Amino acid sequence: MVYHIVMWKFKEEIPEEKKPELKAAMAENLKSLVGKVPGLLTVEFVPEPISSSTHDMALVTTLEKAEDIAVYAKHPAHVAVANTYVRPYVCSRSCLDYEPEAL
DSSP: OEEEEEEEEEOTTSOGGGHHHHHHHHHHHHHTTTTTSTTEEEEEEEOSOOTTOSSSEEEEEEESSTHHHHHHHHOHHHHHHIIIIIGGGEEEEEEEEEOOOOO
16 A cells, blocks of 8 residues: 655635635545546545644545556546646645555
8 A cells, every 4th residue: 555645735816715615625526536546545635734734735545556646647537636626726736655664
């Protein structure tokens, strides 16, 4: 299993009152990808990070294997969600992918 973690910041021009609605749409549509994208096991959307955070929201996904990250990135359902509900509203993206060590 691998973790794929992505964090975003909103564009400066996004009004504060619009952010909760946008986060809700991001969460709903990103979560809907489970069962559509091969290898995607779970999706957790983090809409309200604590104040010490450097980003406005995050996505924590688990995938079966490292190769599934590339499948996820190019999958038409993921691309459609990202292009519609995420990319138009964010200006910064950070990503971390890792495999947890076996215990």
